[in-house]
Amino acid sequence: MHGVGLGLRGAFLAEVAAGAAASAVAFFEVSPENYMRRGGASQRHLEAVASEAPILSHGLAMSLGGVDPFDPAFFRDLRAFLARHPWPWYSDHLCWSRHKGIELHDLLPLPFTEATARRVADRLREAEDRLGRRMLIENISYYAPLGGQMTEVEFIGRVLDLSGCGLLLDVNNVFVNAQNLGFDALEWLKQAPLDRVVQLHVAGHEPWDDATLIDTHGASVRGEVEALLAWTIERVGPLPVLLERDHKIPRLPELLAEVARLQEIYDAALRRYYTREREASI
Amino acid sequence: MSEDGRIFDAFVAALCDPSAPARMRGDLSGFIGEFGVSGEDAAAIVEGGARRLLMYRTMVQGRVSALIAEFIPQTVARLGQVRYEADVRKFWAGGGSRGVDLIEVAALFIDAVAPRWLVDPAIPAYLVELARYELALCQVRTSAEGGEPASGAALALARPLRFDGALRLLRGSYAVHRCVCAGGEAHEPALAATSLLIYRDREGSMARTLELSERAGEVVARLLAGEAMEAALRGGAAAAGEALSDEMLASMAALLADLSERRIVLGAEVIGLD
Numbered sequence: 095m096h097g098v099g100l101g102l103r104g105a106f107l108a109e110v111a112a113g114a115a116a117s118a119v120a121f122f123e124v125s126p127e128n129y130m131r132r133g134g135a136s137q138r139h140l141e142a143v144a145s146e147a148p149i150l151s152h153g154l155a156m157s158l159g160g161v162d163p164f165d166p167a168f169f170r171d172l173r174a175f176l177a178r179h180p181w182p183w184y185s186d187h188l189c190w191s192r193h194k195g196i197e198l199h200d201l202l203p204l205p206f207t208e209a210t211a212r213r214v215a216d217r218l219r220e221a222e223d224r225l226g227r228r229m230l231i232e233n234i235s236y237y238a239p240l241g242g243q244m245t246e247v248e249f250i251g252r253v254l255d256l257s258g259c260g261l262l263l264d265v266n267n268v269f270v271n272a273q274n275l276g277f278d279a280l281e282w283l284k285q286a287p288l289d290r291v292v293q294l295h296v297a298g299h300e301p302w303d304d305a306t307l308i309d310t311h312g313a314s315v316r317g318e319v320e321a322l323l324a325w326t327i328e329r330v331g332p333l334p335v336l337l338e339r340d341h342k343i344p345r346l347p348e349l350l351a352e353v354a355r356l357q358e359i360y361d362a363a364l365r366r367y368y369t370r371e372r373e374a375s376i
Numbered sequence: 377m378s379e380d381g382r383i384f385d386a387f388v389a390a391l392c393d394p395s396a397p398a399r400m401r402g403d404l405s406g407f408i409g410e411f412g413v414s415g416e417d418a419a420a421i422v423e424g425g426a427r428r429l430l431m432y433r434t435m436v437q438g439r440v441s442a443l444i445a446e447f448i449p450q451t452v453a454r455l456g457q458v459r460y461e462a463d464v465r466k467f468w469a470g471g472g473s474r475g476v477d478l479i480e481v482a483a484l485f486i487d488a489v490a491p492r493w494l495v496d497p498a499i500p501a502y503l504v505e506l507a508r509y510e511l512a513l514c515q516v517r518t519s520a521e522g523g524e525p526a527s528g529a530a531l532a533l534a535r536p537l538r539f540d541g542a543l544r545l546l547r548g549s550y551a552v553h554r555c556v557c558a559g560g561e562a563h564e565p566a567l568a569a570t571s572l573l574i575y576r577d578r579e580g581s582m583a584r585t586l587e588l589s590e591r592a593g594e595v596v597a598r599l600l601a602g603e604a605m606e607a608a609l610r611g612g613a614a615a616a617g618e619a620l621s622d623e624m625l626a627s628m629a630a631l632l633a634d635l636s637e638r639r640i641v642l643g644a645e646v647i648g649l650d
């Protein structure tokens with residue numbers, strides 16, 4: 095399964111369940127935390143969507159980089175959700191979000207150190223064992239670097255090497271970090287372990303102030319991010335690409351039009367990928 | 377504690393501690409040093425500056441504040457945004473959010489503010505009840521329970537009842553259900569002993585509210601606690617200072633028939649091997 099999918103959100107869940115997006119997206123992605131301890135209409139709507147389209151699951155709250163022990167009840171409920179919506183992998187973020195029991199509901203940065211990489215890799219393997227499926231980690235947007243001997247891209251590569259996990263590459267996060275922290279996004283991608291990429295995310299961002307962009311998922315994907323997406327697809331080949339939209343959500347037809355535009359970019363990049371493959375094999 | 381743990385301690389304080397912004401702006405190195413963060417880690421954080429850490433504080437507190445308000449909008453409207461945000465800041469200072477599920481976080485917030493609101497003459501006396509009612513509507517609407525099958529056993533005086541799982545009984549002193557979504561205008565709820573049975577309908581998965589008499593509320597509370605029907609009826613009558621009369625039996629029979637029709641009551645509980 096590959097192509098451009100859409101993050102399924104409560105704002106348009108009922109519409110999609112009623113068939114308003116039939117065949118317009120390659121897949122949908124949900125955050126299980128929004129469903130796995132819930133019932134009622136949203137659960138019924140999700141089942142209706144799942145009967146018509148692939149559903150990928152992408153977590154927000156595992157706190158993979160945290161030092162608190164994992165919550166067994168959380169994993170029990172997540173495993174039950176994934177049994178109902180099976181997919182070969184499960185993704186969450188390379189970050190921490192809970193400490194000493196306090197849930198901060200944000201994706202917070204990690205120090206880029208060898209010790210942290212080893213600790214996170216251990217937790218990733220534990221998460222894989224608990225869930226019985228492969229884990230992907232997503233690179234986050236972060237606004238306060240916490241230091242360490244490695245660069246972010248080196249740190250990600252180290253965690254992937256130590257854990258054997260895959261990478262969910264968010265190209266908008268790369269762009270936002272590059273703007274905020276003063277590096278070149280394309281150079282970052284050239285150094286990234288693209289052979290480990292299993293899925294891609296794209297989204298829009300907004301300014302916090304004159305000096306800082308925030309990964310709000312509250313705007314359309316910008317041209318610079320689309321270019322990074324195309325560059326990446328041209329090198330990694332067919333993969334699922336997700337459009338995320340969490341704030342200022344427009345009407346569903348507008349979102350589907352953005353999915354269609356991204357699909358055109360994806361298709362063109364994929365043609366270039368196959369051309370490169372043919373040329374390389376000659 | 378690990379180095380990461382010390383950094384996270386400092387980060388949590390930066391996000392939650394009321395005194396953190398002033399201390400961080402004044403001496404960021406000293407602030408993180410209080411948590412044992414030193415050397416290269418401290419240098420990297422100080423180089424990033426307080427502004428970026430305080431951005432996280434604004435984002436985290438603002439996000440959770442907005443999400444809690446979505447569950448209790450009428451409560452927040454009556455409280456006022458300024459007081460609400462001040463209470464959210466106190467909530468964070470007191471340990472704040474301790475659950476992944478934001479409905480749980482909203483419940484923790486109400487538990488945290490209730491003691492203050494109940495004694496504050498500036499806060500409407502009914503506000504805690506209104507908040508709990510608004511939250512109960514969300515809890516019932518999204519409950520993982522509900523929709524269980526009927527027991528197949530006829531109601532019997534010697535047995536408890538089986539109820540649908542998506543159900544809350546709220547008993548209070550104000551008719552707060554009448555001030556929610558009343559034509560978009562704010563109404564002050566009447567001071568009156570009130571029993572509200574909130575359930576989820578099977579068709580639209582909407583949360584709906586049944587107002588029960590005080591006597592019926594007492595009986596339903598006992599039934600929900602697992603008492604057999606006869607004990608619940610006698611207990612309810614005694615609590616109301618009444619004898620178990622034909623009038624009360626007829627009234628309760630009509631109520632249980634109504635609750636059965638709404639599939640709130642799912643028959644008598646089947647116990648043991650019978």
